[in-house]
Amino acid sequence: MSESWAAWALIVGMGLVAFFTRAVFILPGSHLKLPATAERVLRYAPAAAIMAIILPDLAFTQGALSISIANPKLVAGLVAFALAVATRSILLTIVGGMLALSAARLLA
C-alpha cells in the first residue's frame, strides 16, 4: 500500500513540477529577458542531469563499476551514443542500442 502511495505522490508532484516549469512566465504573463548566466544554468543543468543518470546505468553491473568491453550495457550505450550523434534519430538509437546489447550479451 505504501508503494502505491509513493507512486501517486511521485505522479502528482511531478505533474505540478512539469506544469510549473512551463507556466512560470506564461501564466502570469510576465515580461522578462532572462540574464545570459541564468539562461546558461537553465541549459546546462538538464544536460548534466541526463548524463548523470545515463552513465551510472551503463557503467554499473550488479552494483559494481565495470568499465570494460565485457560489460554489455556499456558497449550498447557507446553504440547508441555513436548512432545518436550520427543520425539524430531516437528510433535508430533505440533499435541499434538494443541490437548491440543482444549482440554484446551473446559475445560476452
Next chain:
Amino acid sequence: MQRAQISALGEGALAAAPQLIGIVPWGVVAGVAMVAAGLTQGQAVAMSLLVFAGSAQLAVLPLFIAKAPLWVMYATALVVNLRYVIYSAVLAPYFERLSRPWRALLSYIMVDGMFALFAGKFRPDDGRPHKHWYFLGGSLVMWTAWQIASCLGIFAGALIPREWSLEFAATLALIAVLIPLLFDRAVVCAALAAGAVALAAAKWPLNLGLLAAIAVGVAVGLAVSRLAPENARGEEGGG
C-alpha cells in the same frame, strides 16, 4: 470557431506532423519503462497525462526503482525540465493577451519541438491574431501522438518478456534526447563532469550523488563558458 482560427489550427497541425517520427517511438519506450519500473497501468496512464514530459519521466524512473526519496525525484524532474523555464520566458509575450485558461492550456501542452517551430515562425507582436491557434494545432498533434504511443507501450509492454531488458530502452532514449542538448563546448564539459561525478558518487546515500553531479556539472559548464567564450548557439531539439 471562425475560418481563420480553423485554418491556423490546421496549419500548426501540418507543421508538427513530421516530428511524429521522433515522438512515437519515444512515447512507446516511456510507456514500457513506466510499467517496467513497477507502476501499475493506471498509474502509468495518469503519469503520461499529468506530467507529459518524457525526458523527466524517463529520468525519474531509475530513481523510483532504487526507492530514492520523493524530494530527490522531484528535484531531478525539476532540473530536467528547467529548459521549459527558458521557453516559458520566450513565449510569455506571445500569449500575454490571452485569457488565463488559454495560457494554462498552452503551458501544459508545450513541448520542445513545437516551441522551436513556433518561435522560429512568429514574432510576439507581428499582428497575427491567430498564432495561438497554430500553437494549439501543432501541440495537439504531438500531445495525441505521445499519449497514444505511451498507452501502446503501457499495455503492450506488460506482455513483453523480462529477459528482453526493455527498461534499457529508456536509457537509450535518454541518450537520444541528450545529444541535441549538447549545443556547445561548455555544455559538453558540463555533461562530462556531471557524468564523472555521478560515477564517483554512485554509492552516496539517498541518490545525493546525482544532485552533486548536476551541481558540479553546471559549475564546470559556467567556468568553461567564462574561460573560452563561444558564439555558437545551436538550435534546440529532442525532448
